[in-house]
Amino acid sequence: MKKHYEYVVKDDDVLSFDVLMSEGxxxxxxxxxxxxxxxxxxxxxxxxxxxxxxxxxxxxxIISSYDGYCTADLINxxxxxx
Numbered sequence: 717m718k719k720h721y722e723y724v725v726k727d728d729d730v731l732s733f734d735v736l737m738s739e740g741x742x743x744x745x746x747x748x749x750x751x752x753x754x755x756x757x758x759x760x761x762x763x764x765x766x767x768x769x770x771x772x773x774x775x776x777x778i779i780s781s782y783d784g785y786c787t788a789d790l791i792n793x794x795x796x797x798x
Contacts, residue, residue, distance in 0.1 A: 722739075722740030723740060723741075723742060723790070724739065724740030724741060724742065725742045726740075726741050726742055726745055728741075728745065729744075729745075729748055730745075730748045730749065730752060731745050731748075731749065732749075733749060736749060743774050743775050743776065743789075743790060744775050746776075746788070746789075746790045746791065747763055747775045747776055747777045747788070750776075750777040750779065750788035751763060751777045751779075753779075754777065754779035754788075759779045759780060759781050760779070760780045760781065761777055761778065761779050761780075762777070762778040762780075763775060763776075763777055763778075764776065764778065776788060776789035776790070777789075783797060783798070784796050784797040784798050785798075
């Protein structure tokens with residue numbers, strides 16, 4: 717079975733889906749990708765950054781519209797309708 721996800725720290729900002737799937741990426745790379753996808757469809761996007769330890773941080777994307785929102789965290793999507 718082909719591996720579908722690999723966490724690799726990278727300095728690049730926005731990587732394509734194909735590059736992320738083949739070479740891996742970090743939370744910022746995935747968050748930037750999801751943000752670009754959300755914006756391309758006209759959704760509002762937010763990019764919270766949370767501190768996970770004294771010197772580590774994590775980021776993810778919130779993609780929303782008047783109908784609901786999704787959190788996109790690495791390869792995990794959770795959507796909610798309101």
